[in-house]
Amino acid sequence: MTTTVPLPSRRRNRSRSTTQDAKPLAQRFAILLAIALSLPLLYTGSRLLLAAIAAYQTQAFLDDWTVKGEEPSPRAWQIAHDAAQRAVDLHPGDNGEYLQRLGHVQQWKQYRQPFGAAEAEQSRRAALEAFRAASRVRPTWPDNWTALAYAKLYLLEFDGEFAHALEQARDLGPTRLAINRSRAEIGLIAWPQLDTQQRQATLEAARMTVKHSTGEARKLLEIAGQTGMTEVLCDNLAATEKQDRKICQ
Known part of the structure; x- marks a missing residue:
């Protein structure tokens, strides 16, 4: 009497083989999907790290200038400015703290020039714009408003914006x-x-x-x-x- 292998058993073997082949494919797909999803996070994280490093470098210059109380050399100012601008550019979205640092760097360029000095207007106007941007990003931070009021003082602009900045600083701090x-x-x-x-x-x-x-x-x-x-x-x-x-x- 001849014994034959039942067809259903062979179907089960083929089904098991197909399932086993599908597992590695699904795993590979999951890995590729995870990599694809993580790339934007890695990119953003890298930009945040580089921006933070540039901001730290900028603050080191500002601290040194504050202690000395002297205008920085053109080379030192340029290095600090490039770092401050790099921090602003690299950060995803506007960062009020980095914008404020950029404004302070601009102010230090001709720090010893008298209030309203024509030769210092360009750098002081750039500082004002940076402080304006910082105040838009962080409207509840009083430091931004005092910085803006100082910028207006340096330009001898005692207008509504100057008054508003002082009021905001008083109310918020x-x-x-x-x-x-x-x-x-x-x-x-x-x-x-x-x-x-x-x-x-x-x-x-x-x-x-x-x-x-x-x-x-x-x-x-x-x-x-x-x-x-x-x-x-x-x-x-x-x-x-x-x-x-x-x-x-």
């Missing part, structure tokens, strides 16, 4: 030392151009700065002396504040 210090400095320098409300806001910021520490009080008094505002500042400080900080005596 009412208790922050850096904001009050900047508002007080800007106000003391621009005093003849301010209206009554702006002058009151300046003196308010000055008092809050003086209350912070003796060091801050003396720095502000020095600025007042340079701008002929010593008497105005001292007349608007309480006797206890002047005694505690050992100023205006």
Whole structure:
């Protein structure tokens, strides 16, 4: 008697073989899909990393210039500017912090030139544009608004934009030392151009700065002396504040 292999068994073998062949194909497809999906992430991540490196380099220059208090050399300024611009360009989308750094670099180009100096207008106008962009990206950051107000001061543009920047800085950073210090400095320098409300806001910021520490009080008094505002500042400080900080005596 002859024994034959049932056809259903052969079908099962072929089905099992087909299934086994399909598994590697599915795995390869999944790997290729994962690679395709990860490429944009890798690209974006690389840009973020390079932008952060450029921003760090820019900040190192700004910190050094701040300590020295001198205009940078043309070569140093160009390196810092290229780094600042690279950080802005590489970052996917607008970054308010990087735009603000770019503005500060522009301001340092002719830092020692007088307010309103024609030869410094181009770099200071570029700084203003960078601060405007930073304020659009981060409208709730008071630092952007004080930077914008400073840029307007350097250009001697005491208009509605200048007033709005000071108001935003006051409203968004009412208790922050850096904001009050900047508002007080800007106000003391621009005093003849301010209206009554702006002058009151300046003196308010000055008092809050003086209350912070003796060091801050003396720095502000020095600025007042340079701008002929010593008497105005001292007349608007309480006797206890002047005694505690050992100023205006």
